Amino acid sequence: MKLWTKRLWKIEYQTNGLNYKVATMKNLNSLCEYLPWDSHLFDIRIARIKKCFLNNREIKQCIRWCRENKITCVYYLVDPARVNSIHLAESSGFHLVDIRVTLETDILASPYINMPLKETMPLVREANRNDIVEIKKIAKENHFDTRFFKDKRFPRDKSAELYELWIEKGFKNVHGIVLVAKIKKKTAGYIVLDISENHTGKIELVGVNNKFRDRGIGGALVCAALRWFNINGAKRATVVTQGTNISALRLYSKWGFLPHETQCWYHLWCLPSEKK
Numbered sequence: 001m002k003l004w005t006k007r008l009w010k011i012e013y014q015t016n017g018l019n020y021k022v023a024t025m026k027n028l029n030s031l032c033e034y035l036p037w038d039s040h041l042f043d044i045r046i047a048r049i050k051k052c053f054l055n056n057r058e059i060k061q062c063i064r065w066c067r068e069n070k071i072t073c074v075y076y077l078v079d080p081a082r083v084n085s086i087h088l089a090e091s092s093g094f095h096l097v098d099i100r101v102t103l104e105t106d107i108l109a110s111p112y113i114n115m116p117l118k119e120t121m122p123l124v125r126e127a128n129r130n131d132i133v134e135i136k137k138i139a140k141e142n143h144f145d146t147r148f149f150k151d152k153r154f155p156r157d158k159s160a161e162l163y164e165l166w167i168e169k170g171f172k173n174v175h176g177i178v179l180v181a182k183i184k185k186k187t188a189g190y191i192v193l194d195i196s197e198n199h200t201g202k203i204e205l206v207g208v209n210n211k212f213r214d215r216g217i218g219g220a221l222v223c224a225a226l227r228w229f230n231i232n233g234a235k236r237a238t239v240v241t242q243g244t245n246i247s248a249l250r251l252y253s254k255w256g257f258l259p260h261e262t263q264c265w266y267h268l269w270c271l272p273s274e275k276k
C-alpha cells in the first residue's frame, strides 16, 4: 500500500469520527471504482477493478468493498500472464466472460493510406443524422459476441441498447467520426472512430449488416478509417476485439493490424446466494 494512502486511511479512521467503512472506501480507491454509466444502463450497481492483477489480500479487499458498497457486478480485466491472479480470481468466484485482444498498426508506415481504391469497393462516407436510425438498428443486432451477451445475467435488450448508445456517442464525439458503407442506397456497415491526444486513432466499433458480410465491406470501412486517421494526424491506430471473433481478427490482420495485448475479462456477481 502506498504511504500516502496508508496515511489517508489512518487520518480518516482516527480523527474524523467517520466509521470504518468510509476509511476502507478511501483506502480502496486505487483498486475499485464505481461505474455510474454502466450502473445506470443495466439498473444495478456495477464497479470495476482497476488493476490487472491482484494478490490474495487485495482480491479479498475488493470483494469486501463490493459488498459494503452494494455492488451487484464487478468487472475485472486480468493479465493472463499472471497465472496466479487468474487462479485467485476463479477461486474467488469470478467467471471468465471474454478474451480481449488489442491490435495496433503504424499509420505512417501503412501501405493502405495512399493505395488507389478499387472501383469495386463500396462507397464509404461520413454518416449523417439521416443514417443514424439504420446504423443503430444494425448495431443493436451485431455485437452478440461481446461479454455483455456472453454473460447471461445481463438482459439482452439492455446489452443491445449499449451498442445503440455507443453509436450515438460516436456521433456526438468532437474528436471522432462515424463512417457508413452504402450499397445501392442501403446501409451495409458502419465504423466509429476516435483520435486521442497522443495521436492514436481508435476504432471504437465496426459492424456490417449480416446480409452484406464477406464481400469486403468490413475491409472498405477499415481502409477508410486508416485514411481518416492519417488525414487527422494519428500516428498509430488501435482496435479491441474478442479473441473468439475470428472474422474481426482476420479483417484487422488483413489491413495491417498486429496483436498488441491479450487480456481476460472476468465478472463477479455479488448476489446474496453467491456470498463466499
Ligand SMILES: CC(C)(COP(=O)(O)OP(=O)(O)OC[C@H]1O[C@@H](n2cnc3c(N)ncnc32)[C@H](O)[C@@H]1OP(=O)(O)O)[C@@H](O)C(=O)NCCC(=O)NCCS
Pocket (backbone or CB within 6 Å): 142, 143, 145, 204, 205, 206, 207, 208, 209, 212, 213, 214, 215, 216, 217, 218, 219, 220, 240, 241, 242, 245, 246, 247, 248, 250, 251, 254
Ligand atoms: C467483423 C465484420 C465487421 C467483418 O465484416 P465483413 O464485411 O464480412 O468483412 P470482409 O468481407 O472485409 O472480411 C472478413 C474476413 O473474415 C473472414 N471470415 C468471415 N467469417 C469468418 C468465419 N466465420 N471464419 C473465418 N473467417 C471468416 C472472411 O473470409 C474475410 O477474410 P479474407 O478477406 O481473408 O477472406 C463482420 O463480420 C461483423 O459485422 N461482425 C459483427 C460485429 C463485429 O464483430 N465487429 C467487430 C468487433 S467490434
